[in-house]
Amino acid sequence: MKNYNSKKLALSVAMLGMIATAGSAQADAITLNFHSGLSQTRPEAEHIERFAKLVDEKSGGELKIEVYHAGALGLKEADILRTLQRGMVDMALLYGEYYTRDAPALASVYAQGAITDAEQHLDILPVIKEMYDDGFAKWNIQTVGGVVAPIFDVGLHCKEPVNSLEDLKGKKVRVWSRHLVDTFDALGISAQVIPQNDMYMALQTGVVDCAYYLSTVAKTVSLQEVTEYESYLHPWAASPWIFGISERSLGRLDDNQRQALEEAGQEIWEETREIAVSPEREAQAREERESLGITILPPFSEADVDTFVTAAWGTWKTMAENAGEDGMHYYNTVTQALSE
Structure with missing residues (x-):
């Protein structure tokens, strides 16, 4: 009986250890809130959801993205740069032409009539992305890929x-x-x-x-x-949708989580670029x-x-x-x- 009780105790201790380890791993996982002003029926929404799934997979479950579509967090598009800068939301889907009040220069990155052939858009995308990276950085926002809009x-x-x-x-x-x-x-x-x-x-x-x-x-x-x-x-000179993360939120992540975030964002960027011109x-x-x-x-x-x-x-x-x-x-x- 003594031997049986000892084995039972050892098994219980082992199970508690496993539960504690799992609980610790769960506690270490970080969830970032992601604001999107687009409705869930928009095709871009599918790419955002896939981004969230990729982040989870690539981080081994250590980083999760909770997407709030159609402005479900109650945030106004015109205020998003300030909201991210202050760390009041972790991430957001950014569109440069929305921020004419706070960052009017961002609306000058791209304009209708810029291209006369759809392929020109693909050639110019790296330059456009660089301009947005620079503009959002002034608001302590780092970009991590995004969605290349279809050229209609x-x-x-x-x-x-x-x-x-x-x-x-x-x-x-x-x-x-x-x-x-x-x-x-x-x-x-x-x-x-x-x-x-x-x-x-x-x-x-x-x-x-x-x-x-x-x-x-x-x-x-x-x-x-x-x-x-x-x-x-x-x-259509389609400005891309950019995934932006507050530097405050980025500072909470370890190297593995940052890498997962950046790789997932770049993967969505490349995937949507491939289907942009059709x-x-x-x-x-x-x-x-x-x-x-x-x-x-x-x-x-x-x-x-x-x-x-x-x-x-x-x-x-x-x-x-x-x-x-x-x-x-x-x-x-x-x-x-x-x-x-």
Whole structure:
């Protein structure tokens, strides 16, 4: 009986030791909260979730990312740089054009009209990423990869046939940024910023005659119900979504956890870069829009594209000048790389 009790005691001690070890390992694991303002139905959300899974796997469970989609943490996009800087949230999905109040220069990194061929975007990505790394570092935020947005076709979606800048004169055009308002204004074309959620109604009620929009995903906002014609203008200069971590939160991590975070972020960056440009995707989307009743007109002429790009670069430069020294540095660096 004594021998049996001794074995039982030894087994119990061993089990307690295992539980204590497991508990200690669990206690050592760190969970980082990740803010994303995008809804969980957006394709970017899948890449963020995969990033979180990769971090868990690569760190051996020592580092976990808890993703909060659709602004579930109650944070405002305009405040994210300050929020991260103060360490009030660990990580966030960053988009440079959102921070015009605190970091207007970041909106000068990239602009519509920057590229006329989708492949140019892939060539310029390292330079764009470097500019964002520099800009976010000023806010004590380190970047760890991100999501390279797909390069979609941008076109004019109109109620009447329009496929030239001359046709657009006299029309009211919906756009999504002040830079675009100024670009079309320089061309003698009336444009106004209308949020995506209000675009359908604006077209339906005649507030605008045309929408400057991402043709590839026009179906998702039912543009085929309020417009009949479409003409391609240029590829979308899509600013990438960046994974940013507060330096305060980064300081809590050991070498293994940091490596897992950086490797996972870079892996997502490379994966999304590989699928960013897809002529097959664009052709399929075009066929689908035609099947919905949209008449695809010939694209804008090369001369019109050159005219649009010249105007877009001019207003881009003005935007950079207004943003100060950093804005001009970003503009000059990116445009020089594009010109090479």
